[in-house]
Amino acid sequence: MTAYDYEEVGLMSGLEIHQQLDTATKLFCECPTVRREPANATRQITRYLHPTRSELGEIDEAALEESRIEREFTYLGYDTTCLVEEDDEPPHRIDEEALSVALEIAKLLDMNPVDQAHIMRKIVVDGSNTSGFQRSTLIATDGQIETDDGPVTITDLLIEEESCQRVEETDAGVTYSLDRLGIPLVEIGTGPDLRTPEQAQEAAATIGMLLRSTGAVKRGLGTIRQDVNVSIEDGARVELKGVQSLDDIAAIVENEVKRQVHLIEISETLQERSASVGDPVDVTGVFEDTDSGVIASANAVRAVPLFGFDGLVGREIQSDRRLGTEFSDHAVRSGAGGVFHTDELPAYGVTQDEVDALREAVGASEDDAVALVAAPESISTQAIEAVAERARDAITGVPEETRGANPDTTSEYLRPLPGAARMYPETDVSPVSIDPSDVQTPELLTEKRERYVSDLDLDSTLAEQVAYGRWMPVFERAVEQEIDPTLAARTLEGTITELRRDDVPVETLREEHLIETLELVTQDELAKEGVTDVLTVLANEPDLTADQAVDEAGLSGVDDETVRTTIAEIAERNEGQIREEGMGAFSALMGECMGALRGKADGELVSSILREEIQKRT
Incomplete structure (x- = not known):
């Protein structure tokens, strides 16, 4: 991976740390915060979620895009699942234990608690909450931590309810488990103060240490998640969600810088070529007799001409990810399996003659590229429109968006960045007065x-x-x-x-x-x-x-006399070795004694008695 001069590229980065609290009950009900096995579910609930206007009359753009795909959401319930979790009863008062832990964390981060906590609704676009929104409340602001490269501001600390656990995803929809829903979660946001990948990782480690110092946070895979915001000069703010490992943060930031640098270079080249994106075209007839299994299995093929894009769609922007992969991400979000493009064709059963016929069908020359989607009729139309829109963004530069962090520290498109319409007041829970006077600072x-x-x-x-x-x-x-x-x-x-x-x-x-x-x-x-x-x-x-x-385990009922007898028998059985090696036989015989006693006797006692028995025989 290329190392960049991060000051020169204008790196600005910030963190959002999400940490589950280890409280007895959930944030807005009295259900336990223990995790359950999906196999132990006692019932299922099925929902379809649709975007609605907030109480301010606005619709969030990310929710609107998600709604273009009709999906069924199934929720697994358990013997502890209550009506609040099913969204069939209003939430109860915010949990006092969670509030107390959050104030303790705020003190460790040198933050100023708010006078009154107002619960808000944050629209959730992926079905991971039965209500279609997540409840969140601001607890404190204006904190700071120190790093080797200088102070980092902590802009806000919120308490939120954890989302459902994703169990399975199919073409038809997603299955979630309700056991995780509602576990209290703190979200800690830093300012855009982080100027190197290493500083971002150090800041996350420091915040993680402070959180664990309370002794009141859950541990284990999935209980803490880091979202990383990254932008560079001439780039755009991108939110990278779901970074599971602290050790990956520096590489995640560096990879996003690399992606944005390459996208800017591609944009500059496209503008020099006066590139443009044409209208999608039905090219099903071009592949009527194709040997490509993927295309032949689809009942519709749509293509879009990318004028001036030749050689750039296949340009690598991250390890094993190209501009064409970005196009594919958007097509997949629309339900398609992916994208073919002329920078990689002929291949995958597509012949040169078919490529030539494809170019002719959409009016593309050798200086242009063509992207195509093979899928059912409605999906192919929607997917190729998404590809065309992403291609137009490639001409402009780097689009603002939310991306998912991959295990190899690259990332993939998830959805647009949420806007202000995502958050609006919760009307079912009253505000809570905050009193930080009794909060104690824990030992770090x-x-x-x-x-x-x-x-x-x-x-x-x-x-x-x-x-x-x-x-x-x-x-x-x-x-x-x-x-x-x-x-x-x-x-x-x-x-x-x-x-x-x-x-x-x-x-x-x-x-x-x-x-x-x-x-x-x-x-x-x-x-x-x-x-x-x-x-x-x-x-x-x-x-x-x-x-x-x-x-x-068979470890009870062994007295000292039995231990002594067992060791004496072993020493007698190995008397020849003892006479020949003396105390040099100790290690081998000690192992034999401990094996015979199988943890029934203390090692120091066995050692002492064995030495006595060896000395008797030398």
Whole structure:
């Protein structure tokens, strides 16, 4: 990837961080915030969403474009699903716990809380909310964080309700799960202060650290998402949605800069050529006897002449993405499978004779390009119009739009940027007065790490793993209950990681499982070496207690005398090796002893007794 002089290209970037809060109930109802398996759904709800005017009489452009495709939305409900989630009952009062956590976050970001929180409706265009809008409320403004490249302003902090989880998408519509809908979510927006990809990534990391410092945010895949706004001089503001990994932010920004630079270059070339876009033409007859399977399977083929575009539709603008890919994104949004264009033809079963006939049919010369869509009648007409519109934008430059972040850090078109008509007041929930006087500032994760080293004698690497890890609250509780800090830290950050790698379902482990198991070690009722076996049992049978898991793992009922007898028998069986190697036989015999005792005895006790037995025989 090309490295740019970001000051020279005029990079301006900002972030929107979306983080789920770990509250007991949802934002506007009393349902739990636990996730469910779609297979456990007890009912389904089907809806069709259509754009409506806001209470200000306006229609959002993004919602209008989405409505051009008639799609069915199916929502999976569970035994905990309520009428608020189904949009059959008005929302309840905003959750006090979520409000308290949001104010704590605002304090960490040095923000000014509003006097009164007014709930607003934000139009949702993809069906991910049963009501067709998301409820959102401004909590605080005017904050700041520091980065190595200077301060970054925090413009606003809002509480929102999380959208539904997408389960499946087909040509007919989308299936969503209602378990995630309504989980409290904070949205944190920065100013357009970020001037390099690295600064954007650092800012996101800092905000993430502050959020986790509250100990009140959810952890795991999908619980935090980053949207990145990027523009350059002579380009346009583009919102890149759904960046899942913090480590991808710098590459996402750099890739968008690359895309906009190439689009500007293409625009300049098109303007030099006096390029234009013609009217779509029905060219079904050109491909009447085609060998192209894709085209032959369609009942309509529409094409648009792109005058002066020859060689530019196939121009790469991001890795494995070309201007033609941008055209294809728009066609796909209209329901088509994609786009063919003359920069890549003949290919895919299309012959040179068919290309020549295509050019003639639309009035295109060798200096021009032609894009075509093969699809059912109504879809092909709509899709080729979308391609023509995107081609006109290519002449102008970079269009403002919302794009989806891809796993390879490129992006694809989603929809136009939403406008002001997207947001309007919520009439079913009363405003809430904000009182930040009792808000306490939590200990930062950076401060926890230092305390774990200085006060608990953890090494710096382990201290950082614990402080930033998902099990930090469990570690804090373990230390409060006088469990050895090193034992707790190594179990939470080492043993559980090893079990996960061995495909043990550690996600089923609860806080009580971990605390009870560590307490058994503290009380000398379980050897440290047995922790792995006990946690494995608990992960696979989460309804058991730690005591029951010890029995299930066969680790109970071993007294010191039994341990001594077992070790003496092993030493006697290997007496020849002991006489020959002396204490050099210790490591091999220690492994055999621990294997025979299977975690039933503490390693230090086994080591001590084994040394005694070796000394007796040398």
